[in-house]
Amino acid sequence: MSPVHDDAVAVLGAWDAPSADQSAIRYALLAFLAAREDACARACVPGHLTASALVVDAAGEHTLLTLHPRVGRWLQLGGHIEADDPTLRAAALREATEESGIDGLEISAAPVHLDVHPVTCSLGVPTRHLDVRYLVRAPEGATAVRSEESVDLRWWPLAELPDDVAFAWSVLTPPGPSARP
Template identity: 70%
Template sequence: MTLHDDAVSTLSRFTGQDALKEAYLGFLGAREDACMRSCEPGHLTASALVLDATAEHALLTLHPRVGRWLQLGGHCEPEDVSLAAAALREATEESGMRGLRIEPTPIHLDVHPITCSLGVPTRHFDVRFLVRAPMGAQPVRSAESVDLQWWPLDSLPDNVDDLHPLIESALARIR
């Protein structure tokens, strides 16, 4: 199964955000390259909301290009066999933590305009997953981040309003 096939299958099973889900599936139906960053009109990305073992803290990165606190994630790579694998790879690379566990079904979708590595304005069709860190896991900041830290879910930084629906979806999944 290709990454494109996995994306269609994964999104077909996703429940919620029906209009956005259908837009993703329509985009995938129109573009065989929809999962590759070279797709200039936009491309699927995979991200991970990393929660600690107690589900009381979220690991957020201060993104160097965006200048805001975000969940971990990024572009799919040619070696990724699934969107979940891409999200887990990104979370592991960006957090420096081993033993992360991913829920295989997405918890949230988000489309946002961005100028990414292509150097031209495009869109990210972000597929967001829930990832749990093992007890006592300590993140190690990578070169992809200005800062990386655990934030209490009831005391998030000021500029993360768009993360609240993602966090609510994650908490609904684990409760």
Template identity: 65%
Template sequence: MSLHSSAVSTLSEWVAPSAAQEALRHAYLGFLAAREDACARSCAPGHLTASSLVLDATGTRALLTLHPRIGRWVQLGGHCEPGDASLEDAALREAREESGIADLVISPTPIHLDVHPITCSLGVPTRHFDVRFLVRSLTDAPPVRSAESTDLAWWPLSAPPPDSPDLVPLFASARESSTRTP
């Protein structure tokens, strides 16, 4: 199965937790139906990305990266690569690369969708159709900052970073989902 087909399957089966998320789910599926290259970074109108909200072993803190390009705290994640078989695979690969933590377990069901405008590696304005997953660290291994980050830090799920209103619904989704994941 291709990454594109896998993305269609994942989003077709996902039960959105709200009317707004359901509307986004349909928009993603429409975009996937219109664009065979929707998962490729080279798709200039926009492309699917995969991210992970990494929780610590207690499930009470989230690991965030201070993104060098946008200067804000965000969850770990990024573009899908040709070797990724699924959005889940892409999200887990990105989480491991950006956190330096190998012992991570991902929930196969997305917890949140978000579309945001960005100028990414294409150098032109585009949109990221981000599919967000919940990931658990099985150990207390310290994160190791990668070259893709200015900083890494654990943030309480009850208190996202200031000036990060976009993280509020993601943190809420994580709190709701965390008791149902490995």
């Protein structure tokens, strides 16, 4: 097994899901990890874990979304786990930094949300992304810079997110200090 695979099992095994729906997804991801040594590799055609970052500004009032060129929707930052990513958390932070152009991001210790969704990703065939999402806080005055992976990049007020965003804004303001980066 790879270090990131082992980390994913440990992180998800210890994660206290905030709802029954999130608990069910957690168990599905753990079962997939148990069945597939390549569960964290984008080459895994039946599906693969991905790492995402729900980036909020320093005040916690806005989130940074990317207009994804392949999906055609506003999404959180994130993507495929790379072979040299040691942990899910490191993969999410790398993706957030690459896609936002912001240095000094602070990431939560544990995930805040899980999602499984069908997608045709870089494999060019239909697959599933088993997404592990972390809360990431940008430093005061951070200016985002769009990467080549995005059609657009924009800060959105939490109360005015696009209708088809893939998470509820309440995920960005989890209760308790443990989820805050």
